[in-house]
Amino acid sequence: MSVYVYAVMAATHPLRLDGMAGVGDPPRPLRVVKGSSVAAVVSDAPDGLRAKRRDVLAHETVLEELMSQATVLPLRFGALAPDDESVRDTLEERADAYQERLAALDGCAEFHLKVSCDEDVLLREVLRQSDDARRMNDEIRAGRGGQELKLALGELVAREVEARHASFGSGIVEALRPLARETRVSEAAGDDFLGASFLVERPRQQEFAAREAQLAEEYGEDFDFRIHGPLPPYSFV
Template sequence: MTVYVYSIVAADHARNLEGLDAVGPDPTALRAVSAGPLCAVVSDAPQELRPKRRDLMAHQAVQERLMADGAVLPLRFGLTASDDDAVRAALEQRRDEYIQRLAELEDCAEYHLKVSIDEDVLLRQILQESPQARQLNDAIKAGTGSPDLPLALGELVANEVLARQEVLASGIAEALRPHARQERASDPTGEDFLNISFLVDEAHQELFLAAEKGIASELGADCDFRLNGPLPAYSFV
């Protein structure tokens, strides 16, 4: 029987999974597969599994319940093994690695931060602070320049927007870094200029949250901070 694997914990980790559903349209019971000092939380895998909201939430609920009682290595959605023996073999093969990662994640949680800024605000700043941009803009408005001026202004503004976003992203990460054990940056998407996760231990959680709140206040309403956490440490497994 193919099994769906949710996460890895220490063998003596409390596994209070009562009331939680497994993934799939006909969820089976959640159970543990142990190998020495390690344990994987699994269920029977459905024949077909897609990332539907209900199943994503079921997967996440298992991680959060386990996380409440200690370190957990949360595995990505959709991971399966051929059977329980294959799970045990994987736990035994990577035993030292998993034990080390669990130790590193003890009393830690992930905080995921995305930040965007209103580009109209940046545009106004650039036109106010850049003599070259202002000169090009004035010439375009007056109709006294060449037809190439709008393209030149567009390129200048685009490069300046990117440079300013990079400075902002660097400053935000630098302000939060002293309160985190690790960080993992990802490529931002959409209007975001920062997409980053921090691994924060319990002792520094209040300092981290205060620092995030402080820099958000300092940058003002033009910057949109979206902080999500505490989360299972997906980015640090």
């Protein structure tokens, strides 16, 4: 039977597993696989594992409890290994790298920020601030522009919107970066122009949250700031 892996931690981690249960229905008991300097919390993997709410919640609950005891390297939902021995071999082979990351994450949690902006607001701003965009738009509205002009206007507006997104995103990240130990900017998805993760030390987490709220207020109601955290530091493992 394959093994489900929840997290890696120092072998000195308290590893209090009483009262915790893993993924599966019924929930699989947790156990520890130890290397010489690092360890992993695992369970038997249920057949046909899927990201069902029950199992995702069980995974998160195990990580949160382990994080409350000491620093861990959290694995994302669905990490599998062939057996305990293969887990132990990996712990030994990568012990130095695991210890390095554990030191980097010590006392920290992840905050993930997504930001979007009302596109209509940006389009109006481009037309107001760009002479070329305004001229093209006026010609099209007057019936003097053909398809080529419409395409040119669309390309110009797209470039201007992209530039504004980049400027907004950079400004937000730089405002929060001093409060984080590490920062990772990811490719934004959907309507978002910014997706960024911040590794924040426990004593600074309230200050970080307050600064994010202040930024949201400064940017105004046309911007949608969504902050999630504190989370297991997946983005920094």
